Amino acid sequence: MAEQLEVRLGKRLTELGKTIAVAESCTGGLIGHRVTDAPGSSTYFLGGVIAYSYEAKERLLNVRHRTLYEFGAVSEKTAREMARGARRALGADIGLAVTGIAGPGGGLPDKPVGTTWVAVSSREGDWAHLHQWEGDRSQNKMYSVDAVLTLLLDVLDNEMTPEG
């Protein structure tokens, strides 16, 4: 079996001496749970914010009111602002964010169930990817965590340059 993503990520962060923080919407805490399943994660994981409501996104992550009402909670702009907000709120080097519609409810005509944005923010730039999951609620949460941890590993390996 391949080494678990969170263990690979932990080794890479330890090598680089970088700290991370998370901003979670539809994953509800699963990113933090997965990251902290790796023993010793307290050296690079500072914590995070689980922000289900609009108000929590604004109050705790400093997502702009205008961003939420203009683009919606499940949008590229909100994902990027959440990642940046987590990084700043926790004083971490890197912020990770997921915002999506895990289902079974909550789907919209232009944003069906499974629509999910993942984002990473560092002092060097922001990265964001859109995914469309086809699983049930529980699977969609797992896919989203895998996607944001994979994005972060890619960023750390310098396979990507900032878009934002």
Add this chain to the structure above:
Amino acid sequence: MAEQLEVRLGKRLTELGKTIAVAESCTGGLIGHRVTDAPGSSTYFLGGVIAYSYEAKERLLNVRHRTLYEFGAVSEKTAREMARGARRALGADIGLAVTGIAGPGGGLPDKPVGTTWVAVSSREGDWAHLHQWEGDRSQNKMYSVDAVLTLLLDVLDNEMTPEG
């Protein structure tokens, strides 16, 4: 199989029209993950804070500096302040908190691995329980989530009166 704790809790919170927020240390996000595995949880779950570091506990949950340095992060007083901090930060009716040593590292002579405080805070009062888990890291995290959700169900069922 008995109905899952998070589903029972969701029904009870919906009946009562109460909202909750979480403050997680050693559970790393697992409380939020478990609570949000129940579809429709966004009606009563506002979000939470994952606070691994002392600084995160102070900045995001308003835990007093003196409490942390006098009693330690794994203490009854810190657990109660975390639960209250989550409730206030998210503007929820009830706050839940867990702070403990999941292991394998981090044990102290007077606080061995598995030492865990769980707490609930409402406008009516605070409740806190001490547990000593004997599992591995992953099990200790699961036991802690079960313990804090069970404590909250007890509080909601009025089987307890405030101690604090």
